[in-house]
Amino acid sequence: MKISFHGADREVTGSCHLLEAAGKRILVDCGMYQGSRELDEQNGDDFGFDPASIDILLLTHAHLDHCGRIPLLVDRGFSGEIITTAASRELARLVMLDAAGLQEADAERRQRHAWRRGDKDGQPLYTTLDALNAMDRFGRVARYGQPIELAPGLTATFHDAGHILGSASIRIVQEGDGGRSVIFSGDLGNSGRPILRDPQPPPHADAVVMETTYGDRLHKPLGPSVEELYAAITDTFARGGNVVIPTFALERAQEILYYLRAGVESGRLPRTLPVFLDSPMAISATEIFRRHTECYDPKERALFAQGGDPFALPGLRFTRETADSMALNRIRGGAILMAGSGMCTGGRVRHHLRHNLWREDxxxxxxxxxxxxxxARILIDGAKSVRLFGDDIPVRAHLHTINGFSAHADRDELLAWHTAIKPDKTILVHGDERVMQAFATRLSATEVHMPGNGDAITL
Structure with a gap:
């Protein structure tokens, strides 16, 4: 077995790892870089391998930084099979189509400016048609705990990672003389959260390729975080203002809806609480969540079986249409506006920030x-004003950063997952280099590697 590294190496986004075993070239994830403009520009670079040479792509889950470059991979020659869980397949379609639409819109804006400069740059990374073509490559559906043959003597088994709906860690085993096993963690979930099951560590493997996003810190307990959310809402309504929640469409939007419903049912929040989910993608993702109760923990699955709905709120309104979204900006106070994107890099939330950031209430x-x-980071770090749609907007609104809702395992949960597997070799990825270094000091009885982009390791 040989593994080469082509994304999320000493950085947090762009997961992409290539395994060569049993005569097959197997890609694990093909994600998009996110964050700064420099990272965005990396998305169009060469992959570091020939896409046409890849036989199989195994997708751990449907977050953009794990599936976002699949349409580009297909456009550049990949014609193999994509294998993932049923829920991840549906969510990946949603994520890739949304990303294509945003890129096409951004390219159109760039092209308008380019024509005025006399050139024709500004093409999208990929189009909606590319995203639809990529869906044709999805083949067998993985089920947790059931091996899938990739080649004679080579199998992959998906194990519940508890991160988002359908997420998985993948254990690949090569049998026979000198056989080896390796686990790709994907992103590991934060235990004890509602809706989804806790992460399930796979059996022992010789090596593990492991995420380290929060490998240097512990999360705030969930209970106080929920209370902090309720307090922020109550205080804002008392001032007569609105609550804007920048929302990740997958998992985070559904989890916040869950706690808002619980707050209404417990009396912590008013029964007439007006909540607007202003994100077509989050609305569609919520519908997908409702279809895949096989991923739920037993309590929430039983609720659905009895006709309940963990996302149902009396005052919840879905706003798919642009005109309905624009109308929300006329609401002067007493509403919760949930909109993407979660990092405020695009989407409808930027319009709501424009209309609410300057308001002290x-x-x-x-x-x-x-x-x-x-x-989002600029605001969290204390900016006094930000530029939105050509205007300088003063920051007068109350800002709350609530960290306990993380969908990622923290340091101790990562260590517990690693201890359960007992690998001989540990390869750290998907994390800031400083965080990796801190996490590595806590690992014992294992050989630790922190590869850079393009590096390779033979097992």
Whole structure:
């Protein structure tokens, strides 16, 4: 077995790892870089391998930084099979189509400016048609705990990673003399959260390729984080303002809806609480969540079986149409506006920020990861004003950063998962280099590697 590394190596996004075994070239994830403009520009670079040479792509889950470059891979020659879980297949379609639409819109804007400069640059990374073509490459559906043959004597088994709906860690085993086994962690979930099951560590493997996003810190407990959310809403309504929640469409939007429903049912929030989910992608993702209760923990699955709905709120309104989204900006107070993107790099949330950031009575509540260089991070770091749609907007709203909702395992959960597997060799990826170094000091009885982009390791 040989593994080469082509993304999320000493950085947090762009997961892409190539395994060569049993005469097959197997790609694990093909994600998009996210964050600064420099990272965005990396998405169009060469992959570091020939896409046409890849036989199989195994997708751990449907977040953009794990599936976002699949249409580009197909456009550049990949014609093999993509294998993932049923839920990840549906979510990946949604994510790739959304990304294509955003890239086409951005390219159109760039082209308008380019024509005025007299040139014709500004092409999208890929188009909606490319995203649809990529769906034709999806083949067999993986089920947790059931091996799938990739080649004679070579199998892959998906194990529940508890991160988002359908997420998986993948254990690949090559049998026979000198056989080896390796686990790709994907992104590991934060235990004890609602809706999804906790991560399930796979059996022992010789090596593990492991994410380290939060490998140097512990998360705030979930209970106090939920109370902090309720307090932020209550205080804002008392001031007469709106609550803007920049929302990741997959998992985070559904989790916040879950806790808002629980807050209404417990009396912590008013029964008439007006909540607007202003994200076509999050609305579609919520519908996909409702279809895949096989991924739920037993309590929530039983609720659905009894006719309940963990996302149902009396005052919940879905706003798919642009005109309906624009109308929300006329609401002066007393509403919760959930909109993408979670890092405020695009989407409808930027319009809501434009109309609420300057208001002292309103609040912006960040409930997810904010990468360096994103508008969310700029606000969290204390900017006094930000530029939106050509205007300088003063930041007067109350800003809340609630870290306990993370969908990622923290340091101790990562260590527990690693200890359960007992690998001989540990390869750290998908994390800031400083964080990796800190996490590596806590690993014992294992050989630790931190590869750079283009590096290769033979097992």
């Amino acid at each position: 309103s609040s912006v509540v960040f409930v997810g990861y904010a990468a360096s260089g994103t508008l």
